[in-house]
Amino acid sequence: MTMTVDSLRGRHALVTGGGRGIGAAIARRLLAEGASVTLVGRDVQVLERAAGELRPLLTDGAVLTAVPADISDADSVAAAFATAEAKAGPVGVLVNNAGQAYSAPFGKTSLALWQRMLDVNLTGTFLCTQAALPAMMAAGWGRIVNVASTAGLVGYGYVSAYCAAKHGVIGLTRALALETARSGITVNAVCPGYTETDIVRDAVANIVDKTGRSEAEARAELASRNPQRRLVQPDEVADAVAWLCRPSASAVTGQAIAVAGGEVMTG
Numbered sequence: 001m002t003m004t005v006d007s008l009r010g011r012h013a014l015v016t017g018g019g020r021g022i023g024a025a026i027a028r029r030l031l032a033e034g035a036s037v038t039l040v041g042r043d044v045q046v047l048e049r050a051a052g053e054l055r056p057l058l059t060d061g062a063v064l065t066a067v068p069a070d071i072s073d074a075d076s077v078a079a080a081f082a083t084a085e086a087k088a089g090p091v092g093v094l095v096n097n098a099g100q101a102y103s104a105p106f107g108k109t110s111l112a113l114w115q116r117m118l119d120v121n122l123t124g125t126f127l128c129t130q131a132a133l134p135a136m137m138a139a140g141w142g143r144i145v146n147v148a149s150t151a152g153l154v155g156y157g158y159v160s161a162y163c164a165a166k167h168g169v170i171g172l173t174r175a176l177a178l179e180t181a182r183s184g185i186t187v188n189a190v191c192p193g194y195t196e197t198d199i200v201r202d203a204v205a206n207i208v209d210k211t212g213r214s215e216a217e218a219r220a221e222l223a224s225r226n227p228q229r230r231l232v233q234p235d236e237v238a239d240a241v242a243w244l245c246r247p248s249a250s251a252v253t254g255q256a257i258a259v260a261g262g263e264v265m266t267g
Contacts (some may be wrong), residue, residue, distance in 0.1 A: 193260030
């Protein structure tokens with residue numbers, strides 16, 4: 001199939017955590033680029049609802065699939081990829097978006113919380129990448145985009161486990177980018193700041209519960225960390241991901257791009 005320079009038509013993109021928030025926005029954007037998309041997540045109802053909303057965006061020949069899976073479990077990941085590939089062909093674009101964030105002072109961070117943050121945010125990225133990479137290597141083309149966080153670039157208090165996991169994602173991104181640099185595969189990360197998602201809504205609720213501040217005050221506190229004094233929108237993150245997935249972005253690999261209104265500057 002002939003493709004235009006910046007089209008993903010004929011490509012199969014798998015998006016973890018694709019049922020809501022940033023993941024759903026990314027899926028919508030990749031569908032607009034002409035890709036077939038598989039949504040992966042733990043909640044079947046959330047996935048099916050998202051698929052129903054996205055299905056009208058399908059272009060000719062594209063396929064939209066929803067596959068439930070626990071990305072922290074190797075067998076579940078293998079089964080999900082087998083199902084996705086049977087319905088839409090080999091995965092050529094992998095977006096590791098699924099993640100969780102929980103806060104606790106370091107002294108009260110239990111081993112279970114520590115392990116949970118590593119399992120979902122880092123091990124899940126590792127497992128899905130290992131599942132997708134062989135087909136990409138065989139095709140001589142692939143795009144892996146890891147949705148990390150500004151917490152993968154700097155430190156934040158009271159989320160040490162989450163920060164450690166997201167720093168690990170950045171390290172994995174850079175190491176794998178070097179290993180695949182001559183294979184036609186790029187590996188990058190996008191690092192959103194505080195974004196209008198369930199994670200931020202949970203953070204706002206936590207601030208309200210612990211400090212007695214109003215919801216508006218809590219939201220303003222989070223937004224104040226962004227020099228633009230606002231929360232990032234999921235579509236803004238999705239646009240950055242879509243750019244990295246395009247064929248014309250082949251020279252961009254090993255990067256961790258902050259989508260955070262200037263909160264973090266790297267170079």
